Amino acid sequence: MESTANMRLTTQRQVILEELAKVTSHPTANEVYDMVRRRLPRIGLGTVYRNLDLMAESGMILKIEVGGTQKRFDATTSPHYHIRCLECGRVNDIDMDFQTDINTAAANESHYQIYSHHIEFTGVCPTCTKKADSPLSN
Amino acid sequence: MESTANMRLTTQRQVILEELAKVTSHPTANEVYDMVRRRLPRIGLGTVYRNLDLMAESGMILKIEVGGTQKRFDATTSPHYHIRCLECGRVNDIDMDFQTDINTAAANESHYQIYSHHIEFTGVCPTCTKKADSPLSN
């Protein structure tokens, strides 16, 4: 299930991975496409989607399913939580303790087999907070 | 921000709210549309989307932004968490303690103004677990 065995090392895949690793933001597929296109102008958006999904399935990267309209991707695969700005949609990491015991608590309350959990905080990022405070904003 | 003051009480809105309150599942806009259409065959999908969004903004219902491809809606507005089945996409409530102190922990780790948080568990629901166990599944 987490095998990279049959994955060819194509130029497109290398560049996608490199570009994703360069940033600490959590770009959408389209943002990755824009980044990669600067180096590979002929790459197709479909290829970016296909490869981001494949890499996420194989565990090389993380596909972040937070609120908002687009999925986001993250080269940091260790478990961590995210915070999303309600104004601009930006997503950042939250460096707090991983709640290891929370799955057990949930297992007691449901008949699901529980695999994992994710916490998403919502709020307003520093940049947007400044904008809202500024007298220029209206 | 949470005012229902200017919202007319139309038949469409009453029915949407009633149908949503009938179920404990967390239907997508399209599922609400199907439910409502049995009583109001001429209602438009756009009306359902518009009203679900308005009701969510006014706090009458909850718009659930979990993983998966569609947003979901919930007539239960008290704070609670959700679990999503990775096989069939179904979403259920998790009746566990609300982690009131978690926002403070996150506030210490970010410069965001934190409004709220949501926890989404992922796993396999009882129905899909049975299917996977069954010798008929392959």
Add this chain to the structure above:
DNA sequence: TTATGTGCAAAACATTTGCAGGAGT
């Protein structure tokens, strides 16, 4: 009466997919 809401259809997005040709092993 009149501002707001509705139905319908088209548009706007995000994502997936089919296929002919291209490239890694």
Add this chain to the structure above:
DNA sequence: ACTCCTGCAAATGTTTTGCACATAA
């Protein structure tokens, strides 16, 4: 060589929107 992968474009699925008509207050 032989599969797997890519670019391109079309298709799909979800949500939003413009507009003429309808309706709650």
